[in-house]
Amino acid sequence: MGVTLSVPADAGRRRIEQLLQDNEERVLRRWQEIAGSSSTGNVDRADLAAQLRELFQALLQSLGEGGDSSDLRGLLAELSRNRARQGFTPSETAIVVFGLKEAVYEFIETDGSPEALRGFVWFSQLIDDLGLFTIENYSAAREKVIVDQAEQLLELSTPVVKLWEGIVAVPLVGTLDSARTQVVMEKLLQTLVDTGSEHAVIDITGVPAVDTQVAQHLLKTVVAARLMGAECVISGIRPQIAHTIVTLGIEFGDIVTKASLADALAHALRESGVEFVSRRTRVAVRTEEG
């Protein structure tokens, strides 16, 4: 032990670099074996081998005096990003990097010199650093996937549909929060301008719960639409929600609320001056068509 510690750290580091350069091909092959056997089924072996070769070259480049590790980090970042997208677990991703430690250790064991053993401590730290870097990139990529999906969901879940000439509807589905309501509000108002519609129906049949905040957002939307010269009807209020709203003491004022989308449409049609009569029997309809 005393012998090992008396070796200067620099000498150990140089020894490892020497070892890596001398045994380049063998270390790489061993690394490929270890990484390949630890990865589960759906890995393309040839692909992995090529990736590891690139990584190894970049690693060699980063060693020595004034070595540049930006290539190595770039490659690692790409590897972890790809693995995150393809649905690998974090361990599967990290093991690729940590496999190199095992591969190198085997060569150090055969070498057996105190310098090599001292150097392994340094090398181990280096690999740990790279491993952590990989994991960080992996989770960043994962997070980005989640954020992207949340955005897509936001776009998907807020359609504005035209029910009649001059009447549009927004069927809201799912929990409403500030961000979503903001999107709905802007989209609805923009549609009112674009289509010149004077009536809008906000259908909340698919909204599981209404609290003061959600109600506040709905009211703001209605008032904003009024400022622009359009009238809003809120429909699809289920009994429990009506109960909640009254219990919370939310005042809807003179805003028209209807139980069903059909009622709201009928109201909007009446307001815009459309009259509709129901025919008495189907026979009567046929007679007229004939």
Place this chain on the structure above:
Amino acid sequence: MDRVPVLKLGDILIVSIQIDLQDQSVLALQEDLADKVVATGARGVIIDITAVEIVDSFIGRMLATIAAISRMLDAETVVVGMRPAVAITLVELGLSLGGVRTALNLEKGVALLKHLEAPRITTAAR
């Protein structure tokens, strides 16, 4: 100082705001409009803010004031062409422009005034 022109179309006065409003020009507009309403006996005033992209509480108050002045002179005020972003800002500011009628665009604004006018005409005909 830029003056906002007041246009006459039948018994309706149309004001289209296309400049950044300063305190002075707003005061001038209010005076011009009041004079014009009296001079022409206009029944309606339409304020077109299609070109207004930025609003503050000052503009909100201006609209309410103009509406109040016109109503005093027996003319209905309709604000038309408000952009969604402007409407949202006014709501966030807590200005709901009570007493001001609104319409999506100039055409609908004119139709609204005609609609409001209709009962008077029938009464006059009897």
